[in-house]
Amino acid sequence: GAVVSQHPSRVICKSGTSVKIECRSLDFQATTMFWYRQFPKQSLMLMATSNEGSKATYEQGVEKDKFLINHASLTLSTLTVTSAHPEDSSFYICSARVTSGGYFGPGTRLTVT
């Protein structure tokens, strides 16, 4: 089956710094990837749609200047959390779209101190 990886799995950063999270489709190409955020004991909330070679589409209420998305190749999308603050601490999960559905990565736990 299709495999999606994320790196890093866990990251701790200081308030005010930026952190980059990578999402890779390992054995297939994905022109579209999605980024979700999940707070403890809550559901997955769609943040943005990442399209290879074009600008990402952000959901209402998500700051595009704070959550920078780059989908530079058919197997890699990156999410950069800029000027991170403690309230950005969350579980970030990507999903890669294929013709039959979406495959999720294992998630990245971000903790901002």
Added chain:
Amino acid sequence: GENVEQHPSTLSVQEGDSAVIKCTYSDSASNYFPWYKQELGKGPQLIIDIRSNVGEKKDQRIAVTLNKTAKHFSLHITETQPEDSAVYFCAASDVGTYKYIFGTGTRLKVLA
């Protein structure tokens, strides 16, 4: 936009019993409904899905039913086992985008 409601939020069953989780959606354009199992600290794992041209789908102990008219779909797990304990999420999307809107999740506990 699409809104997905999920009930119950928590469910405890005895090992061997059945568990049923229900979801309703609002957008009649949605035509793809996956169910995901999420264990603590991990990404969601697809366990079964159904498309709007089908009313029911079964895979061993897991089944999903869809009522398009009422806009609701349900997950049925039979002969539950302790390893079924996890959080289950339903989602809705259209086949063209696979842009999922998730339900609020159900924490299932199977008591041995």
